[in-house]
Amino acid sequence: MEAYTDMMDYSGKASNEMLEAIRIRGGMENWLKRIEQNSIKPNEIKRITKEVYFLTSKATDVEFLKSMISSNILSKHELEELIEKKFVTSRALIDDRSITSKTIIASIAGIIVSSLICGILWALAIFYLPGLYLILIIPVYIICYFIIRLITKQTRRNPVIFIAAFVATVIAVVLGFYFYSLSDITDIAVS
Numbered sequence: 001m002e003a004y005t006d007m008m009d010y011s012g013k014a015s016n017e018m019l020e021a022i023r024i025r026g027g028m029e030n031w032l033k034r035i036e037q038n039s040i041k042p043n044e045i046k047r048i049t050k051e052v053y054f055l056t057s058k059a060t061d062v063e064f065l066k067s068m069i070s071s072n073i074l075s076k077h078e079l080e081e082l083i084e085k086k087f088v089t090s091r092a093l094i095d096d097r098s099i100t101s102k103t104i105i106a107s108i109a110g111i112i113v114s115s116l117i118c119g120i121l122w123a124l125a126i127f128y129l130p131g132l133y134l135i136l137i138i139p140v141y142i143i144c145y146f147i148i149r150l151i152t153k154q155t156r157r158n159p160v161i162f163i164a165a166f167v168a169t170v171i172a173v174v175l176g177f178y179f180y181s182l183s184d185i186t187d188i189a190v191s
Contacts, residue, residue, distance in 0.1 A: 044073040049086050056090035096154050107164040110148030115171040122176025144168035
């Protein structure tokens with residue numbers, strides 16, 4: 001079935017060998033029915049997944065979803081297992097995107113920590129890579145983001161985390177230039 005589907009996707013027609021194999025296995029009509037039957041279950045899983053994501057909120061529990069969603073294709077056990085699995089994923093996305101006082105406080109702490117660490121790294125980059133340090137802005141952002149993510153336990157899907165990583169990057173760059181200028185002053189004082 002995969003070979004037939006791939007041939008139809010790439011060239012728009014099946015090879016003579018493929019057509020002969022289909023004829024031996026009951027003909028094209030049987031073949032197309034089998035392909036359709038094999039797509040029924042995956043399509044039902046997609047439909048149920050969409051329903052779970054649509055119905056899930058902070059106030060929703062999994063038992064509510066089980067009572068609201070039904071299927072004539074999946075067994076009761078398969079349906080409940082799928083709902084439970086997708087509910088966990090959907091709730092995690094909602095929690096990740098939610099903005100709470102904990103998110104804000106942890107983001108501020110993350111900004112402070114990541115700005116200091118990346119500011120030092122930025123100053124070292126300026127010192128050791130005088131002509132190339134500008135290309136390191138993206139890695140500085142990535143490091144800031146991962147530090148903030150580690151502290152907040154939330155991802156950039158949350159707008160506060162995304163903004164915090166950007167602010168931390170800007171502060172780190174400014175601090176890096178400041179730390180680098182301090183090294184210049186130290187060099188002047190030593191000589």
